[in-house]
Amino acid sequence: MPGHHIIIGGGLAGLTTAMKLAEEGEHVDLFSIVPVKRSHSVCAQGGINGAVNTKGEGDSPMIHFDDSIYGGDFLAHQPPVLGMCEAAPSIIYLFDRMGVMFNRTPEGLLDFRRFGGTKHHRTAFAGATTGQQLLYALDEQVRRYEAAGLVRKFEGWEMLGVVPDEAGDCRGVVAIDTRSLELRAFPGDTVMIATGGPGLIFGRSTQSLVNTGSAASACYQQGATYANGEFIQVHPTAVPGEDKNRLISESIRGEGGRVWTYKEGKPWYFLEEMYPAYGNLVPRDIATRAIHKVVFEMKLGVDGQPLVFLDVSHLDPVLLRQRVEGVLEIYEKFVGQDPTKVPMKIFPAMHYSMGGLWVDYSQQTNIPGLFAAGECEFQYHGANRLGANSLLSCVYGGDVGAKAMTAFAKSHKSDGSTRAHDLEVTRHREDFDRIFKMDGKENAFAIWRELGELMTENVTVVRYNDKLKATDAKLLELKDRWGKIGLNDKGKWANQEALFVRHLWNMLELARPITLGALNRNESRGAHYKPEFPERDDENFMKTTLATWSSDGPRFGWEPVDVSLIKPRARRYDVDKSATAAKPAEKAA
């Protein structure tokens, strides 16, 4: 008997899981708020990393591994990251076989470009819409299995929560049809959460509108551990907007783009000056802090605004069009200027969460039968993710998860009881009944905006303990005001407002482990920077933050980091890695 599996989310991680399970003959129910082809993975621009080593640079999965661990400031458990880097070349080949139109060398081989935090050409790319292309390839393969009857898609459905049985094992989910508002339980032998990041907690980020973190938050509120929530990546180069901040991919710098501002009337290429070894291709946390310093401490923003230049106007426009057209087009369409002629004006924006649901090396959360892959879990990027490693971690995590889900389903067959499912349906129905009766003065979307401004100001680039404490107090106040929301729309068909009220609650719940995780961590590591504690403190903080939900707020525990493969050393980008304490890829004794 094949197992029956539930996947929540149809981006790269969810679709990979679906494809791998279906290939084994397993049955899949795939849920996605948007048609899977419109998932946030489409926004990934630059590429996917894999040490294929076709440029005569002597690249290898071990060097990719070392770059990733070093870039993540030694906070990631090392064995799964090694597994990911070893699998990377075959993952790129698989996408090539599935029809992704990767850019080519004159010989017809896959081309690779440079990305941040490495000295090697390791990033395969399809123009500057790589995420879109990879997603479409997976969408096509999953559609093939859908046509074969192994995958059922529930597009326009949203997960409300998981269904634990008496023993605490996950036995399915409760989901709602966002059109009819029909609420139903779906039993399954396993559940995979692949719902992406929590960008909307920060209001305007580079993420898509579905990225509320709501599904991960629902799991957290049902007992799943949330790990390293405080590690939030702020991408150095985005175009600030009214509705979102639009990413300008790191590939722009990979292709030779330079960051600068005016100093004493002359262009100042500050990244190149501060970090001569890596220049404009320092990792994102480093570039973001440099821009913050230049704008806020040195007051050198362009025209006195919080903006600096990202410049490709010195590069060959024809080559640029071939390699980064998608990015140039975004700037042209949303700003109205041609970046091949005029330097782009950019500023850092919340981009990615390194933290997420805690999983073991098989992608299983602490709730048996509940798995997670992609940005919604914490496992692969430590304290800072390197560019073009996210697509890779989605696919690798989905693959590892699918194997473990198949094995779990074989050994944990459900007894067919639906008692737990009925209880959960009733609980969620009562929650919605309460939402439909809300008649206060507050507007859910207005509270969301306040949440975003609060989190962006206090829990992103620079963090101070007094402000983090005040932020948490304010979060409690917003939760209180949530109870005073008045629902404008009482309709029982496609009511986006009622669904959003629930998302907002889940965002407020998840904002707390992010904020308090940052408060607890009195050091600076990767994307987490506290001026009061400017150094990395391995003695006290080389450990994973583990947050568990309780009705009195998150409870915190810690887990040591597995550093068995590469000995931690100081992380510097002003000099080559060879100049730091240990040699690249040197293994600990």
Next chain:
Amino acid sequence: MAERTTVLRIKRQENPRSATYWEEFEIPYKANHNIISMLMEIRRNPVTREGKRTTAVVFDANCLEEVCGSCTMVINGRVRQACSQLAEGLNGTVTVEPMSKFPVVRDLWVDRSKMFDYLKKAHSWIPIDGTYDLGPGPRVNPQEQQFAYLFSRCMTCGCCLEACPQVNDHSKFMGPAIIGQVYLMGQHPTGAMHQDERLQALMGEGGIADCGNAQNCVEVCPKSIPLTTAIGDVGGQVSRKWLRDLFAK
């Protein structure tokens, strides 16, 4: 001087069976506003221009970077993604309507699932042997890759169906997007081995013969995909297959 504003005149509909109605909203002008950010303003304060309290306008949107295809709407009579329609450049009252060639779910949200069904019908995928490691894929000429890439950017947004006179209540024409995808699959070395299966799907009812050569598709495509080139070339592939089939009998 009166504060500059943008007026959105929005076509609304409670559910697929109810009547449509219009509501107007006045939003303070900001240069970097777009249609979606203005719809978000309305959500925060759902009050019409006349001061009547109403419900937030329901709309479909996700990436807001014009790569997911979600927020396709008809703005001032022209189909496009709402996120990339900036307030700058819009004058007077701006009409915003849902696409007319797809069933309305509510307000500006339409159901485009038929486009995904067409992809299924036309076997729009590369039939690989398996996802296990079989080494590198086939080599591809870089010029051919650059050309194929143009078609790989199709977001299934539906602009080309909305603009096509042949897509209507009386016809089963599947529209230009699917022809573009069949063309793309046929350009991949492995995909080309199975192109006949896909062409078969375009030979029946609603297939390529229903194209009336109006060429509106290529005009409205937000990604400038050369759809008419695809229709021309796939038309040739279909004719050749038809002849082959004829002589094979």
